Amino acid sequence: xxxxxxxxxxxxxxxxxxxxxxxxxxxxxxxxxxxxxxxxxxxxxxxxxxxxxxxxxxxxxxxxxxxxxxxxxxxxxxxxxxxxxxxxxxxxxxxxxxxxxxxxxxxxxxxxxxxxxxxxxxxxxxxxxxxxxxxxxxxxxxxxxxxxxxxxxxxxxxxxxxxxxxxxxxxxxxxxxxxxxxxxxx
Amino acid sequence: xxxxxxxxxxxxxxxxxxxxxxxxxxxxxxxxxxxxxxxxxxxxxxxxxxxxxxxxxxxxxxxxxxxxxxxxxxxxxxxxxxxxxxxxxxxxxxxxxxxxxxxxxxxxxxxxxxxxxxxxxxxxxxxxxxxxxxxxxxxxxxxxxxxxxxxxxxxxxxxxxxxxxxxxxxxxxxxxxxxxxxxxxxxxxxxxxxxxxxxxxxxxxxxxxxxxxxxxxxxxxxxxxxxxxxxxxxxxxxxxxxxxxxxxxxxxxxxxxxxxx
Numbered sequence: 001x002x003x004x005x006x007x008x009x010x011x012x013x014x015x016x017x018x019x020x021x022x023x024x025x026x027x028x029x030x031x032x033x034x035x036x037x038x039x040x041x042x043x044x045x046x047x048x049x050x051x052x053x054x055x056x057x058x059x060x061x062x063x064x065x066x067x068x069x070x071x072x073x074x075x076x077x078x079x080x081x082x083x084x085x086x087x088x089x090x091x092x093x094x095x096x097x098x099x100x101x102x103x104x105x106x107x108x109x110x111x112x113x114x115x116x117x118x119x120x121x122x123x124x125x126x127x128x129x130x131x132x133x134x135x136x137x138x139x140x141x142x143x144x145x146x147x148x149x150x151x152x153x154x155x156x157x158x159x160x161x162x163x164x165x166x167x168x169x170x171x172x173x174x175x176x177x178x179x180x181x182x183x184x185x186x
Numbered sequence: 187x188x189x190x191x192x193x194x195x196x197x198x199x200x201x202x203x204x205x206x207x208x209x210x211x212x213x214x215x216x217x218x219x220x221x222x223x224x225x226x227x228x229x230x231x232x233x234x235x236x237x238x239x240x241x242x243x244x245x246x247x248x249x250x251x252x253x254x255x256x257x258x259x260x261x262x263x264x265x266x267x268x269x270x271x272x273x274x275x276x277x278x279x280x281x282x283x284x285x286x287x288x289x290x291x292x293x294x295x296x297x298x299x300x301x302x303x304x305x306x307x308x309x310x311x312x313x314x315x316x317x318x319x320x321x322x323x324x325x326x327x328x329x330x331x332x333x334x335x336x337x338x339x340x341x342x343x344x345x346x347x348x349x350x351x352x353x354x355x356x357x358x359x360x361x362x363x364x365x366x367x368x369x370x371x372x373x374x375x376x377x378x379x380x381x382x383x384x385x386x387x388x389x390x391x392x393x394x395x396x397x398x399x400x401x402x403x404x405x406x407x408x409x410x411x412x413x414x415x416x417x418x419x420x421x422x423x424x425x426x427x428x429x430x431x432x433x434x435x436x437x438x439x440x441x442x443x444x445x446x447x
Contacts, residue, residue, distance in 0.1 A: 002301070023305040027340045031209060040334065067208065068201035075197050102189040121191075122198045129203055141207035144196045148209065156209070 003066040010058035017058075018051045021070065028067060029074040035147040036078040036095050037085070046077045053077070075145070094147040102144065104172040105179065121184065128178045132171065139164060140171050280438060281392040285406040288415065289386055302352070305342040308332075311356060314343065317421045319373045323443035324360055325429075325436040327367055333359040338370070355379045366411070369440055370428040378417055378424040397445045405434070416441045 001020050009017035029050050033043035050073045063069035082095050129137050135157065142148045142156075143164075150168070154161040179185070312318050324330065332339045338359035345351045354375050361368035372379040384391055384402045394401045401418040414429040414437040425444065429437035 024301075024303060026305060027303065027342070028208070030340065044334075065201045065205055068204040071204060071208075072197060072201075076194070079194065079197070099189045099193060102192045105192060106188045118191075118195060118198075121195045125195055126200050126203075129199060134206075137203060138207040141199070141203055142209070144193065145199065145204055145207065146209065 006066060007058060007062055010055065011062070018055060021051055021054060021066075022047075025067060025070050029070055032071055032074045032146060033078040035149075036075070036082050042081055043078070046074055046081060049077050050074045094149060098144060098147055101168065101172065104169070105176045124179065124182050124184055125175075128175055132174075136167055136171055139167055143168055277395075277397055278438070278442060279395040280403060281394045282414075282434065283391045283402070283404045285404045287408065288404075288406050288413065289381070289383060299344070302344045302346055303342055304345055305340075308341060311341050311343075314354070315373065315375055315421075315423045317423055319356070319371070319423065319425075320358065321369070321371070321440045321443045322446060323439045324369060325367070325432045325440065327362045327432070328360045328369060329362065330360070333361055333368075351375075367431045368428075369432065369437075370430070372426040374424045376422055376424065378419065378426060380426050381415075381417060383415065383417055396442050399445055401441060403438070403441075418444075420444055 001024070006017060006020045006024070009020060026047055029047045030043055033046040034040070037043050037046070050070055053073045054070060057073075061069075079095070086096075129140065132140065139153055139157065142153050143150065150161050150164045153159075154164045157164075159167075306314065308320065312320075320332075334340065338357045341356050343351050343356075344353040356373050356379075358371040358373070359368055372381075383404060384393065391402060391404065394403050396418075399418060399420055401416055404415045406413050406415070411431040414432070414434060416425070416427045416437070418425055418441075427437075427441055429440060432440075
């Protein structure tokens with residue numbers, strides 16, 4: 001079943017919508033959640049919660065890309081659950097590492113924190129990523145959107161792990177400069 | 187936390203970029219890889235003639251983990267029918283090849299598109315392969331329920347709109363409570379799914395025979411413990427099996443349980 005047919009099932013309020021979504025995207029959503037949580041049970045719960053959120057969101061929404069729409073929900077749910085982990089000090093997986101790497105993009109020189117609108121920040125990241133060479137962009141998104149390990153990225157794109165790490169390091173530095181140029185201080 | 191804010195913001199980037207970077211490929215092993223771990227004489231001398239085994243048949247035996255009454259290794263003994271109706275005998279000639287190390291994978295990539303993915307239950311998958319891909323025997327210490335995580339137990343195939351199935355490797359895993367012991371099974375239709383160790387070692391390993399079927403058995407150790415490995419084609423389905431930290435007898439019984447199906 002293609003995505004538009006699945007979305008149509010949501011609009012018809014057919015319960016098959018969830019079954020079809022699960023058939024097609026459970027593995028994809030699980031991949032995202034598991035990278036964040038490293039816990040089978042919690043990842044499965046986040047995937048199931050994703051279907052419920054999708055059920056509540058469609059209609060009124062009609063996502064253009066169902067995979068990314070579901071992936072975003074799963075990612076947010078999993079990150080929220082990760083916060084609970086962190087509070088309970090049982091965090092595993094890539095999240096802590098990724099958070100620590102992203103510190104590189106944040107200016108530590110300003111004493112005054114500028115509160116910026118989230119959408120401005122997203123827009124800036126989009127602009128930055130669009131301007132990157134394709135492979136750098138993919139590697140960045142795999143690491144910081146999918147929270148894939150550097151080893152997995154290296155294997156997938158036939159690079160050494162050290163090359164992936166140095167590419168990410170350079171990209172983070174460039175993102176930091178991009179933010180500074182745009183007057184964004186996180 | 188600032189980096190957390192950034193992580194959430196990255197979560198809202200344009201969908202085209204998320205799609206572009208979606209994990210569309212997975213790790214696979216090329217059929218012919220490096221020989222660098224080849225032992226000079228890879229076969230070990232331990233050739234045993236495992237003759238009569240009593241294997242429980244999953245459809246008839248209440249407890250799949252219960253080995254048959256006569257499960258000892260009796261070199262040279264001939265196959266015979268058992269009087270028990272719930273058991274079968276399988277004739278085996280087992281050669282356990284000792285490896286210094288399991289061959290490292292030469293990675294290949296297959297483009298897998300999520301739009302082509304069809305999730306399946308184990309019953310649907312059995313129907314697709316044309317046989318029961320779960321072993322009829324498992325060591326008693328292992329749980330009978332398959333592990334379901336990002337690698338194992340998420341079952342399905344990748345099929346194009348024109349009906350061509352272009353990737354059907356699936357991974358099953360059974361493990362004990364503390365996860366130290368496990369049996370891992372890779373399956374694919376028509377070919378060995380991940381490894382062709384026999385092909386890799388180009389005749390330096392000795393094949394075993396189970397009920398007229400050719401099976402490769404190897405044994406090796408690494409930092410994670412003691413491992414047995416087997417590969418074979420049966421009913422046009424390819425299998426790679428690993429037995430991790432289980433006994434040799436248990437591993438052979440697990441492998442042999444496929445041939446009574």
